[in-house]
Amino acid sequence: MADRTRRLGDRKEGRRLRSLSPIIAFTPFIMRDRCDACNQFEGVVDITETDRWLREQRREGYKGLGMLHMFIAAYIRVVSHMPGLNRFVAGQRVYARNDILVNMMVKRSVEPDSEETVAKVVFEPTDTVYDVYQKMNAAVEEIRASDDSGTESTARTLLHVPRVLLKFAVWCLRLLDYFDLLPSALLNVSPFHGSMIITDLGSLGIGPIYHHIYNFGNLPVFLAFGAKRSETVLNDAGEVVRRKYVDYKIVCDERICDGSYYASAFKYLRYYLKNPDELTRPPESVAEDIY
Numbered sequence: 001m002a003d004r005t006r007r008l009g010d011r012k013e014g015r016r017l018r019s020l021s022p023i024i025a026f027t028p029f030i031m032r033d034r035c036d037a038c039n040q041f042e043g044v045v046d047i048t049e050t051d052r053w054l055r056e057q058r059r060e061g062y063k064g065l066g067m068l069h070m071f072i073a074a075y076i077r078v079v080s081h082m083p084g085l086n087r088f089v090a091g092q093r094v095y096a097r098n099d100i101l102v103n104m105m106v107k108r109s110v111e112p113d114s115e116e117t118v119a120k121v122v123f124e125p126t127d128t129v130y131d132v133y134q135k136m137n138a139a140v141e142e143i144r145a146s147d148d149s150g151t152e153s154t155a156r157t158l159l160h161v162p163r164v165l166l167k168f169a170v171w172c173l174r175l176l177d178y179f180d181l182l183p184s185a186l187l188n189v190s191p192f193h194g195s196m197i198i199t200d201l202g203s204l205g206i207g208p209i210y211h212h213i214y215n216f217g218n219l220p221v222f223l224a225f226g227a228k229r230s231e232t233v234l235n236d237a238g239e240v241v242r243r244k245y246v247d248y249k250i251v252c253d254e255r256i257c258d259g260s261y262y263a264s265a266f267k268y269l270r271y272y273l274k275n276p277d278e279l280t281r282p283p284e285s286v287a288e289d290i291y
Helices: 022-030 048-059 067-081 129-145 150-158 163-178 184-189 259-274 276-280
Strands: 014-016 038-046 087-090 093-097 100-107 116-123 196-200 221-225 229-234 240-253
Touching: 022 093, 038 048, 038 259, 048 067, 048 240, 048 259, 048 276, 067 100, 067 129, 067 196, 067 221, 067 259, 067 276, 100 129, 116 129, 116 150, 116 184, 129 276, 150 184, 240 259, 259 276
Parallel strands: 100 196, 196 221
Antiparallel strands: 014 093, 038 240, 087 093, 100 116, 221 240, 229 240
């Protein structure tokens, strides 16, 4: 394992990367905001076999196991051997995040007008799809069992501040975040800080969207996937068959790694989504990011 001792220049959430290529290190000074550096990727994956595998798992007791868990588990597995995907930019510098922190907006109930809050779940690079299933379920159950969350409480408190002062307060928060002076208590409830934020639009019965990433905070990846759909296609033998697909869209911060790295990561993501058995066991090894 790499030495996690905090050094001068590191942040609470990660360590500063000092051996980056000059172009990547300089890019955050040109693209100062995350919205300046948004790249958009659209993918589709054949989940015919994966969907069959998920149904078998649900029959064996993993009630509710679905594509949300698959996407998160696949992302974690990609990070386990391509850790550059888990970097972030803060204060015009690039950092390797210490953990894998996935954010997801959760409704407190199935009612259309129920409140939304954020679930922030920490994963290990060795986590399997079963670990993801258990951790996500525990986080959602905790939120739905409580009347409030840290995220909601913080937002509610700030809304008591007059508008002009609130605008100044947010500016102060940005400044504190720039210099890594934001209190850990705020980082722990912020929906804008993490490795990735994911949204399951399939649960709403619609396709995915390109969701922007936020200038505030340090989230470098937003992944949205849509509802399952069926399509009639020709297989390799020239036979007409019915296949199932899921469309997904990713908006990512191009400042954390180059296009070739992202391309490889997206290919691996698709591979794991099509091969769920790979996600039932921990990876043979875990790669550390550069220094």
